[in-house]
Amino acid sequence: MSVRDEFDFIKKVQPATLHHSGLIGIGDDAAIFSVDARFEQIVCVDTMVEDKHFLPTTMSPYHIGYKALAANISDIAAMGGIPQYYLVSISIPSNWKESELLEIYDGLKKAGDEYKMDLIGGDTTSTHSKLVISVTAIGKVEAGRRLLRSNAEEGDVVFVSGTLGDAQGGLDVLLEGNKEVQGQNSYLIRRHQTPTPRVTLGRILSQFTRVSLNDVSDGLVSELKEISNASNVNMVIDSETIPYSRALLEYNNEKALKWALTGGEDFELVGTISKENWKQLSAICEKENIPLSNIGYVQRGKGKVYIRNKNGELEEVSDSGYNHFFS
Amino acid sequence: MSVRDEFDFIKKVQPATLHHSGLIGIGDDAAIFSVDARFEQIVCVDTMVEDKHFLPTTMSPYHIGYKALAANISDIAAMGGIPQYYLVSISIPSNWKESELLEIYDGLKKAGDEYKMDLIGGDTTSTHSKLVISVTAIGKVEAGRRLLRSNAEEGDVVFVSGTLGDAQGGLDVLLEGNKEVQGQNSYLIRRHQTPTPRVTLGRILSQFTRVSLNDVSDGLVSELKEISNASNVNMVIDSETIPYSRALLEYNNEKALKWALTGGEDFELVGTISKENWKQLSAICEKENIPLSNIGYVQRGKGKVYIRNKNGELEEVSDSGYNHFFS
Numbered sequence: 001m002s003v004r005d006e007f008d009f010i011k012k013v014q015p016a017t018l019h020h021s022g023l024i025g026i027g028d029d030a031a032i033f034s035v036d037a038r039f040e041q042i043v044c045v046d047t048m049v050e051d052k053h054f055l056p057t058t059m060s061p062y063h064i065g066y067k068a069l070a071a072n073i074s075d076i077a078a079m080g081g082i083p084q085y086y087l088v089s090i091s092i093p094s095n096w097k098e099s100e101l102l103e104i105y106d107g108l109k110k111a112g113d114e115y116k117m118d119l120i121g122g123d124t125t126s127t128h129s130k131l132v133i134s135v136t137a138i139g140k141v142e143a144g145r146r147l148l149r150s151n152a153e154e155g156d157v158v159f160v161s162g163t164l165g166d167a168q169g170g171l172d173v174l175l176e177g178n179k180e181v182q183g184q185n186s187y188l189i190r191r192h193q194t195p196t197p198r199v200t201l202g203r204i205l206s207q208f209t210r211v212s213l214n215d216v217s218d219g220l221v222s223e224l225k226e227i228s229n230a231s232n233v234n235m236v237i238d239s240e241t242i243p244y245s246r247a248l249l250e251y252n253n254e255k256a257l258k259w260a261l262t263g264g265e266d267f268e269l270v271g272t273i274s275k276e277n278w279k280q281l282s283a284i285c286e287k288e289n290i291p292l293s294n295i296g297y298v299q300r301g302k303g304k305v306y307i308r309n310k311n312g313e314l315e316e317v318s319d320s321g322y323n324h325f326f327s
Numbered sequence: 328m329s330v331r332d333e334f335d336f337i338k339k340v341q342p343a344t345l346h347h348s349g350l351i352g353i354g355d356d357a358a359i360f361s362v363d364a365r366f367e368q369i370v371c372v373d374t375m376v377e378d379k380h381f382l383p384t385t386m387s388p389y390h391i392g393y394k395a396l397a398a399n400i401s402d403i404a405a406m407g408g409i410p411q412y413y414l415v416s417i418s419i420p421s422n423w424k425e426s427e428l429l430e431i432y433d434g435l436k437k438a439g440d441e442y443k444m445d446l447i448g449g450d451t452t453s454t455h456s457k458l459v460i461s462v463t464a465i466g467k468v469e470a471g472r473r474l475l476r477s478n479a480e481e482g483d484v485v486f487v488s489g490t491l492g493d494a495q496g497g498l499d500v501l502l503e504g505n506k507e508v509q510g511q512n513s514y515l516i517r518r519h520q521t522p523t524p525r526v527t528l529g530r531i532l533s534q535f536t537r538v539s540l541n542d543v544s545d546g547l548v549s550e551l552k553e554i555s556n557a558s559n560v561n562m563v564i565d566s567e568t569i570p571y572s573r574a575l576l577e578y579n580n581e582k583a584l585k586w587a588l589t590g591g592e593d594f595e596l597v598g599t600i601s602k603e604n605w606k607q608l609s610a611i612c613e614k615e616n617i618p619l620s621n622i623g624y625v626q627r628g629k630g631k632v633y634i635r636n637k638n639g640e641l642e643e644v645s646d647s648g649y650n651h652f653f654s
Contacts, residue, residue, distance in 0.1 A: 027557070028476055029542055030371035032468065037364035044357035045463055047416045047450045078356035089374045089461045123374045129456030135417045136372055138465040140358065149355055170396035176390075215356055230354070 001098045006124050009098065013105040019116040019288040031120035033085060039140040044075040046137075050093075050130035059172040060274065061100045063193040064133065065107025065229050069084065071217065072137035073115055075199035078215040080147040080206025083115040083199065088122040091132040093252025104133065115199060147271070151212035152231035156272035156298040160279075162291050163199050163245040164220055165189035168263025182230055187247040195267040201271060201290050201301035208281065215270035219264040221317050224305045227272065235272075239310045243293045261307075272298050328425045333451050336425065340432040342552025346443040347411065358447035360412060366467040367607035371402040373464075376422075377457035387500040388427045390520040391563040392434025398544065399464035400442055401524035401594040407474040407533025407540040408466035410442040410526065415449040419538065420461040423509060431460065434626045443477045474532055474598070478539035483599035483625040486608075488525050491547055492583050493518035500578065514574040522594040529596060529616050535608065540598035546591040548644050562599075562626025570604050570620045571636065588634075599625050 001009070014026045016063040024032040035041065048054060048068050059067070069086060076083050088108060092101065105119075112119060117137070157204030172183040182189060197215070205211045212231055214223040220242070228235050244256050252259075273281055278294065285292040328336070341353045343478050362368065375381060375395050386394070415435060419428065432446075439446060444464070497519030501510040509516060510522040523544070532538045539558055541550040545585060547569070555562050571583050579586075598610055605621065612619040632644040 023472065024475065029402040029540075030369045030408070030464075030466075032367050032369050032406060032473065035362035035364060036468065037362060040359050040361050041368065042357045042359050043370075043412075043414065044464070045414045045416045045450050045461075047418060047452050047453050047461070049418050049454045049456075051455050052453060075356040079359060081357070085360055085370075087370065087372045087463065089372045091374060091376050091459050121371055121373050121460070125374050125376055126379060127376045127459070128378050129455065130454065131455070132457075132461075133373075133417050134374070134450070134461040137357075138370065138415065139357075143361065146359065148351065213356075216462045223616050234471065239373065251563075269448070 001092055001094065001096055001101055009101070009124060014104060015109070015119050015147070018118045020118050023118070023120060025118060028281040031085070036140065037212070038212065040143050042073055042076050042079050042081040042139040042141055044137055046071045046075065047132065047134040048066055049132050056322040057177070058171060059193060061103035062107040064120060065104035066111045066194045066208060066232060068133050069108050069111040069136045069137065070136050070195050070197050070267065072109065073199060074215040075215065076137055076139035077197045077199045077202035077210040078147065078213050078269060080107060080202045081141040082203070083117045084140045085118050085138040085139060086112060086122060087118045087136040089134040090122070091125050091126055091127040093129060093131055096131060096168060145206045147211045147213040149212055149214055149227045149230035150231050151210050152227050152272040152298050154233060154298055154300045156274055158235055158237060158272050158296040158298060159267055159278070159292055159293055160216070160220065160243065161201050162266065162268040163243045164216065164266050164268060165248050165259035166245050167195060168259035169248045169251055169266035185247065185251050187245065188251060192265065193283050195265065197267050198269045200288065201285070204284055204288070205271070208277050210309050211271055211273050213269060216265055216266045217269045218272055219262040219268065220270060221261045221305065222264070223270050223316065225303070228305055229303040230303060234299040234304045234306065235296060236299055236306045236308065236314070237296035237324055240310060241295045243291065328419055328421065328423055328428060336428070336451060339429060340446070342446050345445045346419070347445050350445070350447060352445060352447040353433035354516060358412070358414070360447065365470060367414040367470050367595050369403050369406050369466040369468055371399055371464055372461060373398045374459060376459050382503065385398065385498060388430035388437055389434040391551045392431035392439045393458050395462045395520045396435050396438040396464065397522050397524050399462050400438065400526060401542040403464055404473065404524045404526045404529035405528045405540050405596060406468055407472055408468040409530070410444045410556065411468045412445050412447045412463060412467065414447060414463040416461040418452050418454040420454055420456060420458055423458055453652040455529040467585070468533060472533045474538045474540040476539055476541055476554045478537050479554050479560050479599040479625050481560060481625055481627045483601055484605040484621050485564060485625060486563055486600050486605070487527050487547065487570065487597040487620055487622055489593070489594055490570045490575065491543065491595060492575050492586035493572050493592050494522060494573045494592035495586035496578055512574065512578050513551040514572065515578060519592065522591040522592065524594050527589065527615065528612070531611055531615070532598070535600060535604050539601050540596060542596055543593045543595045544591055546589040547597060548588045549591070550597050552561035552630070552644065555632055556630040559629060561626040561631045561633065562623060563626055563633045563635065563641070564623035567637060568620060568622045570618065575635065621635060
């Protein structure tokens with residue numbers, strides 16, 4: 001598409017109705033929204049690059065839009081926040097059709113509507129190279145409630161939501177390219193293409209006084225390393241307690257552990273909470289039907305992560321977040 | 328640079344000190360900042376693409392960073408706001424050196440420090456194609472103070488700050504490539520590479536009850552069309568009152584008008600204010616040493632812009648924002 005048609009294009013993607021009131025959205029130099037002094041503002045940005053984060057064989061334009069926003073919502077969930085607004089900057093190569101671009105915005109809108117988020121701005125530019133989409137998401141969290149990576153303390157329970165490795169499994173299914181296998185693994189494919197951020201769990205966690213938290217965007221090991229480093233503690237994880245979906249184990253039992261540890265993009269929440277609060281948290285999650293697993297504990301230390309393998313042996317995870325044992 | 332070094336790189340660009348207190352910046356899933364209920368929040372995003380918005384011959388990495396943030400600050404100024412924070416998403420091709428990327432962040436920091444803005448987040452990705460930098464800027468403005476494009480009314484004075492056409496003139500000097508000419512036109516080059524957003528003027532304008540406002544990013548004609556359309560009025564501009572710098576007239580007297588009307592990137596403020604308030608505004612600007620010109624007036628109408636040429640003839644500007652008369 002030529003960006004000479006930018007004004008027409010923006011009109012087509014401008015939301016007809018808004019979830020929030022009293023705001024200035026698309027159509028001026030900048031967006032303006034009102035604030036609530038009981039809350040603090042959350043903001044994050046996430047970028048997806050054609051050929052790097054998606055291929056025509058793995059993601060339709062709709063999926064690109066959905067996932068670009070979902071990844072951002074997941075970051076807001078990891079801060080315990082309520083998603084509110086988003087802005088989209090898109091750099092468009094001339095070989096992309098307007099219909100494909102509108103599908104990207106359909107995907108964005110679908111993810112946005114699920115969390116009552118309004119598209120309030122952005123930038124549309126043309127490029128001589130690949131499509132780049134950069135989404136800025138804005139949310140809010142009650143003042144003083146901060147689910148930081150640096151909050152872990154000795155004795156804490158390490159928890160993770162849902163199941164891990166599914167997104168990487170789904171990507172593997174897609175790259176394999178076998179239509180029959182793809183038909184049998186639609187769950188894993190959905191986990192790759194339209195991930196579900198854990199906003200409700202983030203909100204539950206925000207009510208506890210001390211929680212460390214990350215979303216699983218880069219793989220479990222990488223997220224645990226970040227928490228351990230930020231909190232200056234060690235962690236001990238039991239590989240036998242890592243949660244998998246039945247779909248993943250049926251698709252590739254052998255690679256499930258590796259994908260869980262290093263695959264990433266599951267957009268589950270991983271973190272730590274005191275032993276006392278763990279009981280209360282797991283009771284609430286059971287009631288709310290949110291799967292949550294206790295996968296280990298926090299030790300005094302200096303940013304190291306240990307994983308106990310199925311033979312009961314402890315292994316330190318390397319700094320690159322990648323363990324030879326699991327490769 | 329390889330984005331395998333992402334963590335090291337982020338540490339290098341993380342600010343050592345912050346202008347604002349009580350915030351969570353780089354180093355968690357998202358940034359968090361506190362709000363003030365007397366204000367509303369402003370947010371905008373602006374993207375620059377290699378080979379499209381800059382060339383190695385026209386912009387150093389430092390200039391790319393400076394201008395990427397300055398363009399965003401200009402959007403905040405056009406809403407009457409106070410700049411506060413920014414986030415940077417950058418997609419990095421492998422042929423860019425880390426030293427060049429650090430220079431981009433030096434330029435960002437220079438522009439940010441001038442307006443007490445803190446870098447609070449971003450995203451760093453690698454790309455197989457060209458460098459793309461997308462900056463999200465956040466500011467605030469007193470609740471209820473909205474300098475919108477839709478605020479123009481019949482009888483208003485049309486004003487513009489500073490001088491127009493300089494940025495396009497500077498680009499012309501750079502593309503010309505003659506070192507001697509470049510040495511003689513450093514003012515125009517600076518206007519292209521390190522533009523100065525009109526934050527102080529935006530703040531002054533925010534104190535008036537009704538002002539329509541835009542920043543000159545796409546050229547005077549395009550900005551006036553936006554205000555006319557949004558306000559559903561016509562505008563009559565006198566070409567003889569358009570302000571030029573002496574540097575531009577000395578460099579290319581003949582093209583000055585065309586560059587002023589369609590060149591863009593001057594990042595001046597253009598808008599309308601009632602006749603009664605114009606006197607007060609121009610008195611304040613004179614005292615504050617901010618150049619401000621009365622270039623025309625608002626008429627009842629339907630989104631048309633007319634320009635009176637030097638022979639006194641009125642000409643309607645075409646919808647594309649480009650007038651054959653001036654080409």
